[in-house]
Amino acid sequence: MMQITGKTKIVGVIGDPIEHSRSPQMHNAAFAELGINYVYVPFRIHPDALPAAIEGFKAINVVGLNVTIPHKQAVIPFLDEISREVELTGAVNTLTFENGRIKGDNTDGLGFLEGMRETGLELPHGESALVIGAGGSARAVIVALTSIGLETIFVANRTKSKAVKLAEDLSDTSGTAIHGIGLDDPQLADRVNRAALVVNTASVGMDISKPPLIHAEWLRPQTAVYDIVYTPPETRLLSVAAERGCHTIQGLSMLVYQGAIAFEKWTHVTPPVKTMKDALQQALY
Ligand code: ATR
Numbered sequence: 001m002m003q004i005t006g007k008t009k010i011v012g013v014i015g016d017p018i019e020h021s022r023s024p025q026m027h028n029a030a031f032a033e034l035g036i037n038y039v040y041v042p043f044r045i046h047p048d049a050l051p052a053a054i055e056g057f058k059a060i061n062v063v064g065l066n067v068t069i070p071h072k073q074a075v076i077p078f079l080d081e082i083s084r085e086v087e088l089t090g091a092v093n094t095l096t097f098e099n100g101r102i103k104g105d106n107t108d109g110l111g112f113l114e115g116m117r118e119t120g121l122e123l124p125h126g127e128s129a130l131v132i133g134a135g136g137s138a139r140a141v142i143v144a145l146t147s148i149g150l151e152t153i154f155v156a157n158r159t160k161s162k163a164v165k166l167a168e169d170l171s172d173t174s175g176t177a178i179h180g181i182g183l184d185d186p187q188l189a190d191r192v193n194r195a196a197l198v199v200n201t202a203s204v205g206m207d208i209s210k211p212p213l214i215h216a217e218w219l220r221p222q223t224a225v226y227d228i229v230y231t232p233p234e235t236r237l238l239s240v241a242a243e244r245g246c247h248t249i250q251g252l253s254m255l256v257y258q259g260a261i262a263f264e265k266w267t268h269v270t271p272p273v274k275t276m277k278d279a280l281q282q283a284l285y
Helices: 023-034 047-059 084-089 108-118 136-145 160-173 188-194 236-243 252-267 273-284
Strands: 009-015 038-044 064-067 094-098 101-105 128-132 152-157 177-182 197-200 224-227 247-250
Touching (some): 009 023, 023 038, 023 273, 084 108, 084 136, 108 136, 108 224, 128 136, 128 188, 136 152, 136 160, 136 197, 152 160, 152 188, 224 236, 236 247, 247 252, 252 273
Parallel strands (some): 009 064, 128 152, 128 197, 224 247
Antiparallel strands (some): 094 101
């Protein structure tokens, strides 16, 4: 880590708990690589203390913060400005403090797209994508996917009502049609088979004793498969997709790029993405 001096700028992450966060390793490695005078600090903030903490961060001239559970929605009333992504997802993961004002962004969706681009995949146009899961991560992914010119997005979830609600919430925000279905829908196999892109956002992928939520035989080799779950690095869904000849994308990319985009907002310097990825890999695996 850089030596802390009178000129060191402070960034960090707020959450509760926060001990599990690997963002400090990722960002501090990037500052060290570039030799810029910043430090990234984890702050455990109890929900009751959030208003005082925000005032405090302003008072001590913190430059930027990442925001994680349980503050992603709760922080919004304290912000002076929010991005379109925050309006659509209802969640913030990055704060930027400038001239006494706080701007809230959500870099998860752009990070998701950058993670896909990094693997050399041309983003699909005029085709369909299928997203598994209907929680907060699925919402960020779908908001991002509505910006790339897909014809249709299917949201498939164990609890169908949540998929339908999510599809309704986001349907009028772009030219992409969004439909919510259950994981037990008889048409699921066909939806998967026709998709140019299948994305898993359901945390169940972390458990390698459980089979993927879709059957490998449904996948065509032309379909790209992205699992945003990053532990393990290759989930069972990704291994069966690779066996089918599909282009696969690991969730670690999204984690790296959501951080890299935040890094650039705070420092106005191009982030050293490879250093950030190496640091995360070392911290996680
Ligand atoms: P996040 O906000 O991180 O996306 P979440 O809101 O907890 O997390 O969402 C988890 C997603 O994984 C949900 O879509 C959940 O399905 P339900 O809405 O039916 O709960 C899905 N999920 C979790 N465990 C699952 C399992 N065993 N089988 C199928 N889906 C599962």
